[in-house]
């Protein structure tokens with residue numbers, strides 16, 4: 001007897017959209033299925049159910065249909081979540097079934113006497129073609145609840161209406177398909193009642209800037225409803241790349257690592273060139289996102305620069321205090337699971353609580369004349385594709401833990417800079433402390449080597465980044481503000497990472513803890529310089545930029 005879950009209905013596949021019994025049966029089958037999917041974020045929560053809320057119908061090229069299901073996952077605590085699942089039905093004898101991997105098979109069904117398999121439709125070429133051609137043709141398809149609107153962007157070239165497609169084998173929080181090796185279509189899985197920030201950002205950079213280091217916007221798929229639009233997918237140009245910058249930096253670190261046991265400190269020149277280039281590209285991205293009012297050309301309000309208002313300061317402080325509370329609690333709960341080195345660092349973090357609280361609170365009143373703009377929001381080495389000689393920046397969805405409205409809040413671009421600096425710190429720490437080559441080396445010595453690499457790379461990145469703007473630039477009032485804001489965002493990011501590592505990679509917890517403690521040391525220096533009433537610490541002499549291995 002087969003253990004594959006199965007359902008049956010007397011209704012034929014193309015007529016099932018409004019069949020309530022089918023929806024209910026399907027929901028039973030979907031709950032175990034979505035728990036096997038990488039994109040379902042509710043696995044660790046106490047689930048109370050999964051229901052099919054809405055069914056959109058998408059005509060397929062062979063006159064059949066696929067359904068875009070909008071699912072609601074509910075939990076014992078907290079608000080429900082919405083997910084998108086495209087559904088297709090392949091009859092038992094369909095040759096297309098062979099190409100469907102196990103992870104795409106939801107269950108079997110007998111519909112109006114026809115046996116077959118229900119699959120995630122991304123694995124059905126007909127579905128992929130239907131999506132792409134609808135985007136190419138700017139189609140709209142009326143649905144019982146709203147409209148499916150397909151928009152074509154500048155990046156989708158004439159003549160590319162129909163291209164062979166594939167599902168990209170990367171397992172991540174969304175699903176990706178490629179078309180003719182030229183286009184990349186991301187189907188969002190977890191849905192939010194708003195336009196996805198990624199579509200806004202990529203469309204803005206493509207349409208309203210000269211910045212060429214993102215994959216150009218090729219279009220989007222939107223569920224239009226009277227209340228709000230919901231973004232279901234986005235097309236971009238496909239970027240030929242070998243790897244992302246996390247992997248590329250890992251390769252550079254492998255070269256570096258071989259010399260460490262011989263007490264040689266060697267970083268190749270081209271590593272600095274690459275770090276400088278990434279600093280420049282990051283600066284250029286932020287220049288492109290800085291679009292103030294111009295004569296006869298008012299700024300687009302969604303992107304117009306804004307000052308550090310009290311409202312923003314309150315928001316950031318509230319969020320930071322809440323994050324700190326949650327992280328201290330998590331650390332206490334998991335303290336005994338940490339290794340000795342992480343426990344030592346955790347103590348320093350806990351003892352610094354008062355100073356950290358005072359530093360965060362200082363943000364409420366400190367004069368700040370720098371400006372805030374829309375930023376990438378989740379910027380790290382894994383979000384940068386390394387092409388043959390340059391970089392392309394991807395994944396503008398924003399901070400994974402934040403709500404969609406929060407992801408659209410403007411910040412100092414130094415928040416992205418802090419994300420990248422943290423990522424370099426991760427890269428060197430993960431490599432040096434987890435490699436066979438360094439086994440047996442005194443950990444204090446390793447820490448000094450790791451710090452030296454990190455400070456050199458950090459300052460190279462930062463110098464190249466700030467040089468891009470030329471001085472002065474309205475985004476950065478002065479060196480004191482740069483220093484202060486960088487520290488705030490570095491601290492926030494490292495505290496956020498602490499939670500991620502405790503939950504997913506406990507042996508890496510010491511990496512963000514070390515990051516937090518480095519910032520705490522800089523806070524001490526800032527407070528000293530404030531006490532001496534130094535009006536403006538000159539560039540390259542600020543505590544952060546001067547940080548030296550202890």
Ligand SMILES: Nc1ncnc2c1ncn2[C@@H]1O[C@H](COP(=O)(O)OP(=O)(O)O)[C@@H](O)[C@H]1O
Pocket residue numbers: 168170172173174175176184186215236237238239240244382394395396397
């Ligand atoms: N335009 C593109 N061209 C080529 N590969 C891409 C492109 N965009 C993303 N990728 C690849 O797909 C992966 C997932 O993309 P990403 O935007 O990070 O999706 P997710 O939102 O699911 O995290 C990336 O790590 C990268 O390898």
Ligand SMILES: O=P(O)(O)O[C@H]1O[C@H](CO)[C@@H](O[C@H]2O[C@H](CO)[C@@H](O)[C@H](O)[C@H]2O)[C@H](O)[C@H]1O
Pocket residue numbers: 246378380381382400419422423424426427497500
């Ligand atoms: O890429 P996501 O948006 O899913 O972000 C989550 O996972 C990241 C890990 O891949 C995590 O990033 C942290 O680890 C990276 C190395 O693996 C490092 O480069 C980043 O600097 C560090 O923050 C991210 O925090 C998490 O939200």
